[in-house]
Amino acid sequence: MALYSLWYxxxxxxxxxxxxxxxxxxxxxxxxxxxxLWNIVKDGDRMQANIGIGGFFQIRPVARATxxxxxxxxxxxxxxxxxxxxxxxxxxxxxxxxxAALYLMTCFIWQVEVHGNEEVPEEAILEAARxxxxxxxxxxxxxxxxxxEEQILLAIRRLGWAAVEFRGTTAVIEVAERVLPPEAAPDVxxxxxxxxxxxxVTRVLVFNGRALVxxxxxxxxxxxxxxxxxxxxxxxxxxxxxxxxxxxVRARVWHRAYEExxxxxxxxxxxxxxxxRTLIKIGDNEIIIRGRKxxxxxxxxxKVERTGLVSWRNINLPVELIRETYFELxxxxxxxxxxxxxxxxxxxxxDRLLMELPPHARxxxxxxxxxxxxxxxxxxxxxxxxxxxxxxxxxxxxxxxxGGAGRN
Amino acid sequence: xxxxNHRGIVEYSSERVVIAVSEGHLVLTGEELMIxxxxxxxxxxxxxxxxxxxxR
Numbered sequence: 001m002a003l004y005s006l007w008y009x010x011x012x013x014x015x016x017x018x019x020x021x022x023x024x025x026x027x028x029x030x031x032x033x034x035x036x037l038w039n040i041v042k043d044g045d046r047m048q049a050n051i052g053i054g055g056f057f058q059i060r061p062v063a064r065a066t067x068x069x070x071x072x073x074x075x076x077x078x079x080x081x082x083x084x085x086x087x088x089x090x091x092x093x094x095x096x097x098x099x100a101a102l103y104l105m106t107c108f109i110w111q112v113e114v115h116g117n118e119e120v121p122e123e124a125i126l127e128a129a130r131x132x133x134x135x136x137x138x139x140x141x142x143x144x145x146x147x148x149e150e151q152i153l154l155a156i157r158r159l160g161w162a163a164v165e166f167r168g169t170t171a172v173i174e175v176a177e178r179v180l181p182p183e184a185a186p187d188v189x190x191x192x193x194x195x196x197x198x199x200x201v202t203r204v205l206v207f208n209g210r211a212l213v214x215x216x217x218x219x220x221x222x223x224x225x226x227x228x229x230x231x232x233x234x235x236x237x238x239x240x241x242x243x244x245x246x247x248x249v250r251a252r253v254w255h256r257a258y259e260e261x262x263x264x265x266x267x268x269x270x271x272x273x274x275x276x277r278t279l280i281k282i283g284d285n286e287i288i289i290r291g292r293k294x295x296x297x298x299x300x301x302x303k304v305e306r307t308g309l310v311s312w313r314n315i316n317l318p319v320e321l322i323r324e325t326y327f328e329l330x331x332x333x334x335x336x337x338x339x340x341x342x343x344x345x346x347x348x349x350x351d352r353l354l355m356e357l358p359p360h361a362r363x364x365x366x367x368x369x370x371x372x373x374x375x376x377x378x379x380x381x382x383x384x385x386x387x388x389x390x391x392x393x394x395x396x397x398x399x400x401x402x403g404g405a406g407r408n
Numbered sequence: 409x410x411x412x413n414h415r416g417i418v419e420y421s422s423e424r425v426v427i428a429v430s431e432g433h434l435v436l437t438g439e440e441l442m443i444x445x446x447x448x449x450x451x452x453x454x455x456x457x458x459x460x461x462x463x464r
Contacts, residue, residue, distance in 0.1 A: 036446075
């Protein structure tokens with residue numbers, strides 16, 4: 001029925017009243033001529049009915065034949081609405097203008113919002129955006145979000161990220177502030193650069209201060225390499241300016257290591273057999289969820305991996321997943337020849353020295369010598385020559401008093 | 409109420425509708441009787457019916 005109503009609305013229909021002596025004949029004639037009538041109601045000597053527009057134009061002969069008077073009560077449906085609109089052009093123009101105005105208004109930015117700022121004042125961001133062309137009243141298509149983002153970032157260095165987004169007529173500037181490293185005041189504590197090791201200086205690079213050594217000099221641990229005293233005579237009487245010495249001093253340094261290896265040794269080796277166990281640790285209780293409690297090896301090494309289950313914000317639940325891997329070990333009796341023992345000792349000593357080298361060190365030479373070979377053992381000394389940074393800043397003993405040492 | 413294959417409306421008022429059918433008349437009495445729609449072959453009458461009679 002709803003479909004009918006829609007159809008009647010679209011095509012348009014009339015409510016008519018028919019006044020005559022024989023409404024029955026009127027109806028019958030209409031039916032014969034294929035004029036469709038519906039919702040027919042008798043109202044005293046009159047009759048009301050709905051009729052389609054097409055039917056209404058055919059009704060005149062019927063009305064004449066039955067001597068009935070037909071009057072239109074109501075006009076319903078889209079065609080009439082349109083016709084009315086056609087007559088009232090102003091209304092149509094108004095509606096269109098309203099639409100146009102709405103559209104036009106959505107082309108402008110009405111509001112600029114800033115989100116995400118904590119320290120940077122909103123006004124500063126809005127001001128930066130304004131200079132880049134984003135402000136309330138700006139024409140939307142003339143605002144280039146990318147450019148605005150860039151301009152904001154350039155203008156306010158505290159911001160690490162900015163995004164401009166249009167939500168309807170509102171422009172939203174999303175920003176993230178940069179966490180600035182604490183402004184480190186340049187350390188001006190006076191002091192010297194002092195040698196950390198004995199060696200032969202290979203390179204001196206002074207950024208600040210005065211070099212006391214030059215290439216080829218031999219220095220001993222504790223020697224001042226670069227002084228913060230700018231005047232040569234500063235040490236006696238006259239106290240010159242005392243600054244913080246800065247610089248790099250590289251030197252050839254000899255590192256020694258001694259290693260002894262017994263010709264007969266007991267060594268623990270992995271057999272390759274492993275045993276896994278998984279536990280959950282809740283508080284102090286451990287629950288084994290995989291593997292046995294008893295470890296089936298007499299000798300073993302264990303590798304433990306711990307995983308905190310949840311680490312949310314700063315809450316650490318006292319629950320841990322522990323995965324243990326046991327490696328079976330076997331004790332092997334090793335016998336070296338003297339040569340082998342020497343090689344092993346050299347390798348161990350060299351490894352140890354290399355581990356202890358400071359960063360940026362360059363190994364120049366490695367020399368080894370058998371120092372002692374006794375009953376069942378070999379003692380080896382390895383000398384490793386490296387070029388490395390030996391400078392270390394030492395603040396002056398009377399740091400606060402400038403040139404305090406000069407009084408003596 | 410819908411009547412198919414009718415032969416036309418003989419009498420129509422809000423209390424009484426007489427529809428011609430082959431071999432006689434269908435007399436409907438009631439209140440606020442209304443003809444929902446009329447087609448050549450079908451007629452639908454709504455309202456509060458009191459009596460439906462068939463007269464030869």
